[in-house]
Every structure is written in structure tokens, then in C-alpha cells.
Amino acid sequence: MSTLKPEVNSNDHIQGDDTASVTIVEFGDYQCQFCGDAYPILKEIEETFGRQIRFVFRHFPLANAHQYAVPAALAAEAAGLQGKFWEMHDALFDNQYRLNGDLFDELAETIGLDLERFQQDSISDALREKVENDFDSGVRSGVNGTPSFYVNGTKFDGGVTDLYQMLKESTT
Amino acid sequence: MLEKGTIAPDFELNATPDQKIKLKDFKGKKNVILAFYPADWSPVCSDQMALYNEMLKYFTKHDAQIFGISVDSTWCHLAFEENRKLHFSLLADFEPKGAVAKAYGVYDEKTGTSERALFVIDKEGKIAWSYLSPIAVNPGADGILEALEELDPQ
Numbered sequence: 001m002s003t004l005k006p007e008v009n010s011n012d013h014i015q016g017d018d019t020a021s022v023t024i025v026e027f028g029d030y031q032c033q034f035c036g037d038a039y040p041i042l043k044e045i046e047e048t049f050g051r052q053i054r055f056v057f058r059h060f061p062l063a064n065a066h067q068y069a070v071p072a073a074l075a076a077e078a079a080g081l082q083g084k085f086w087e088m089h090d091a092l093f094d095n096q097y098r099l100n101g102d103l104f105d106e107l108a109e110t111i112g113l114d115l116e117r118f119q120q121d122s123i124s125d126a127l128r129e130k131v132e133n134d135f136d137s138g139v140r141s142g143v144n145g146t147p148s149f150y151v152n153g154t155k156f157d158g159g160v161t162d163l164y165q166m167l168k169e170s171t172t
Numbered sequence: 173m174l175e176k177g178t179i180a181p182d183f184e185l186n187a188t189p190d191q192k193i194k195l196k197d198f199k200g201k202k203n204v205i206l207a208f209y210p211a212d213w214s215p216v217c218s219d220q221m222a223l224y225n226e227m228l229k230y231f232t233k234h235d236a237q238i239f240g241i242s243v244d245s246t247w248c249h250l251a252f253e254e255n256r257k258l259h260f261s262l263l264a265d266f267e268p269k270g271a272v273a274k275a276y277g278v279y280d281e282k283t284g285t286s287e288r289a290l291f292v293i294d295k296e297g298k299i300a301w302s303y304l305s306p307i308a309v310n311p312g313a314d315g316i317l318e319a320l321e322e323l324d325p326q
Contacts, residue, residue: 135226144309
């Protein structure tokens with residue numbers, strides 16, 4: 001059974017409270033269609049289970065297959081430096097159908113980022129390294145495709161609808 | 173399937189219509205990863221090869237060369253490599269069909285394809301790690317990476 005390596009830590013982007021009984025970690029790629037499909041269902045999971053759920057996103061960009069995967073991950077991280085990781089994360093999935101190289105600046109403006117700073121951060125080595133570290137963590141945790149989910153540190157064998165079903169069954 | 177400690181059976185297979193890969197050529201030079209998979213184009217395999225494609229720098233770091241192997245022909249492999257932008261070679265275990273898969277104990281007679289199996293072969297030509305995955309499950313790369321790390325000079 002594959003486990004999450006390293007465990008959820010302060011480098012992660014986390015939604016929800018530390019007191020939540022269930023932590024879901026997604027390894028995802030903003031250009032991956034299956035991640036795009038999973039996105040609204042994950043939102044629904046978060047709404048349904050509220051404070052019981054903590055959600056973490058780590059990047060697993062398949063750069064050879066998806067030309068915008070790494071730039072999109074960098075855009076999310078650059079937004080994160082201005083405290084708006086999740087706003088960019090949501091905007092990227094909401095606009096996945098028209099993902100292209102010009103989209104990032106537009107989204108940055110929409111969510112109210114300092115554009116110049118965003119552009120500089122998007123090309124920084126430190127952020128590139130952060131994205132690579134996420135990928136590394138995915139490889140070591142046994143990620144075999146995107147999206148891959150981990151529930152309380154253990155790899156979940158199934159897609160997002162299986163995950164939703166499992167949570168419904170285990171919380172009632 | 174062949175287990176850890178076994179001498180890896182040598183083979184000579186086409187990587188392209190006019191290029192052959194011999195396992196013994198890597199002896200003393202590189203670790204070799206063999207990823208047997210059932211067929212080009214089937215969805216799980218594709219994800220699996222896409223994952224390895226992203227991991228080439230990891231393999232290089234550990235002085236390892238990866239090859240995918242299936243019973244598909246070189247022309248089929250070429251089209252698949254091009255379509256998925258793969259940066260490593262797929263070997264054609266095509267004639268006699270599945271001979272290498274049989275030698276490694278991972279040929280499925282019923283389907284006429286190889287099973288989904290991974291081998292890490294060290295520089296002495298010995299199998300350092302092997303893994304048979306359920307046919308529908310992409311085995312990821314964590315096992316390969318751990319095996320390679322164990323082979324690294326201390």
C-alpha cells in the first residue's frame with residue numbers, strides 16, 4: 001500500500017482546519033482533463049463535509065504531455081506568494097477549457113494580483129523547485145496518474161466519485 | 173517471473189526498424205529498467221509510459237536506462253512514441269512473438285501479450301528488483317526509484 005511521502009506539512013497548500021478528521025491530498029495537473037473533471041466534485045465534497053475535511057493540493061505536471069502544465073503550476077504558486085493560491089487554483093480549473101500561455105496574466109488580474117510581481121515570481125527558480133519537489137513527492141508516494149488521491153496518508157484506489165462515495169459511507 | 177538475484181536473460185530487440193538494442197551492451201555501464209506492458213495505445217499503459225517519460229532525469233541520475241517492451245511491432249511503437257512524445261525507446265518483442273517476455277516469465281498465453289511487469293537490472297546484469305502488477309493497474313515508479321537508490325554507490 002502506497003503512502004504519502006512526505007506527510008502533509010507547512011510547505012503544502014491546505015484548505016480546512018487541522019482538526020478535520022479526514023485529510024485528502026490530490027496530486028494534480030491543471031491541464032489534465034480528468035483533474036478538471038474532478039475539480040467540481042471535490043468542491044462538492046468540501047461543501048458537503050465542511051469542517052470534517054481538510055484538502056491539500058500538490059502539483060504533478062506531466063510536462064511532456066501537457067505544455068501548459070508546468071506554467072500553470074507556477075502561476076498557482078506565484079499567486080500563492082501573494083496569498084491567493086486557491087483563487088488561482090480555482091481560476092485555472094474554471095478556465096481549463098481555454099488554457100493557453102496568455103491566460104495566466106489575465107487570471108492574475110482578475111483575482112487582483114500585483115501583475116508585475118506575479119510575472120517575476122512565475123519565472124523564479126525557487127518556485128520551479130517547489131513544483132519539482134511536489135512532483136518528486138508524488139513519484140515517491142506511488143502516484144501513477146492524475147489525479148491521484150491520498151486519504152489520511154494512504155493512496156486511495158479510485159477516482160473522485162469513488163472517493164465521494166467512500167466518504168458518504170464512512171461519515172454516516 | 174524471474175526474481176531478484178537471477179541473471180537477466182540477454183536479448184536483442186529492435187528499438188526502431190533499423191536499430192537493435194542488446195542487453196549485454198549495458199553490462200558494466202548502466203543499470204537497465206525493463207517495463208513490460210501489454211500493448212501500445214491502451215489507456216493504462218499510456219499513462220504508465222507518460223509517467224516514465226517525465227522521470228527520465230531521475231533515471232539518468234541513477235545511471236539507468238529505461239526501455240518499454242511489448243509484443244507490438246517497431247512501426248506501431250514508432251507511431252506510439254511520436255504520438256505520446258516519448259523520449260525513450262520501446263522495444264518490439266515481436267518475432268518470435270513474446271520470446272523475451274517468456275524468458276522473463278511474464279508472458280500471458282491467453283491474451284498473447286506480456287503482463288505488466290517491471291525489472292531493474294544492475295550493472296552486473298543481475299535482476300536487482302522485479303514486480304508484477306495487476307494488469308489493469310499502472311504500477312507507478314516508486315518501486316523502480318527505491319530499487320535504483322539501493323544500487324547507488326554508498
